[in-house]
Amino acid sequence: MESLLGTAVERETALGSEHDAWTLHRVLLADGREVLVKRAARPGLFAAEAAGLRWLADAGPVAPVAPVLDVADDLLVLPWLEPTRPDASLAERFGRELAGTHAAGPGEYGAAWDGLIAGLPLDNTPDPGPWARWYAERRLAPYLRAPGLDGPTIRLVEQVIEDIDALAGPPEPPSRIHGDLWSGNIVWTAERGVMIDPAAHGGHRETDLAMLALFGAPHLGRLLAAYDEAAPLAGGWRDRVPLHQLHPLLVHVALYGESYREAVADAARRALAARS
Structure with missing residues (x-):
């Protein structure tokens, strides 16, 4: 992948797959942003997920949900969320x-x-x-x-x-x-x-x-x-x-x-x- 979200890709790291249906990738963009990219094994897998994320976000600022940055037939892009141990x-x-x-x-x-x-x-x-x-x-x-x-x-x-x-x-x-x-x-x-x-x-x-x-x-x-x-x-x-x-x-x-x-x-x- 040469570019994403209108920005050149600096680095991409494969993170494995889920249910043999999609693969996960951590991507660093040239502007410094890090994103999570999901790539589907077949078209149309991410339409429901993107619709659901946006619909949950419509609950307002209180909704603790990842925003959708981009979605296509075989691609979903979310912000990279740095995990920590919750207290x-x-x-x-x-x-x-x-x-x-x-x-x-x-x-x-x-x-x-x-x-x-x-x-x-x-x-x-x-x-x-x-x-x-x-x-x-x-x-x-x-x-x-x-x-x-x-x-x-x-x-x-x-x-x-x-x-x-x-x-x-x-x-x-x-x-x-x-x-x-x-x-x-x-x-x-x-x-x-x-x-x-x-x-x-x-x-x-x-x-x-x-x-x-x-x-x-x-x-x-x-x-x-x-x-x-x-x-x-x-x-x-x-x-x-x-x-x-x-x-x-x-x-x-x-x-x-x-x-x-x-x-x-x-x-x-x-x-x-x-x-x-």
Whole structure:
């Protein structure tokens, strides 16, 4: 690559690949800027990511999200974010800012663009809700075809779908959510935590919090306490964590096969148990 963002490229460092779908590169430009470049293995992979980043940024200055510098069919350019080790105060700030992003509600579930998560399709057809039905139809049912599932696990998820109204908790308006907020999709800089790689859409705010808990996040207890102080959560939200984790675990089965099957079955069992 000779130039980028209208500026000559001084140095490019390959950082590896993700999901065999794109490669990552750290690029130094002649004007001194450093950027992160993602190159796609097939066209069109970055349209949803760029749309989601811009839509999250529309929540206002509080939104902790990386700005899109450029996007094309096979290319996405973001600022280079120098990572650091987060302390509790950074986690608390992120919790408060995430609450602010969620509060900039979109008015309906889904999004105006076709969704992707880790290169897999997401049905973002806009829908007024309620969330329980939308989640069952758009996030759980499509992944029951994943080849890594077996009959007993499919029946457990089908039971969750059947009982979704009783499991979903009190009604809430749609929130502006990241949609794939595991800890690896937060870059902790010296000033704040910054969200990257979203599967953004109008959804349930508990989904982002459950995703943070799925693989662990730094100072998670402090982060959640700060969130709850800024935007109090509905009673019983901790019991609903497995319900919200069910979709990303189904995605992992679709991506990585049967090694995640028992995690899906366990989340479905715990979601069903929380009803009683």
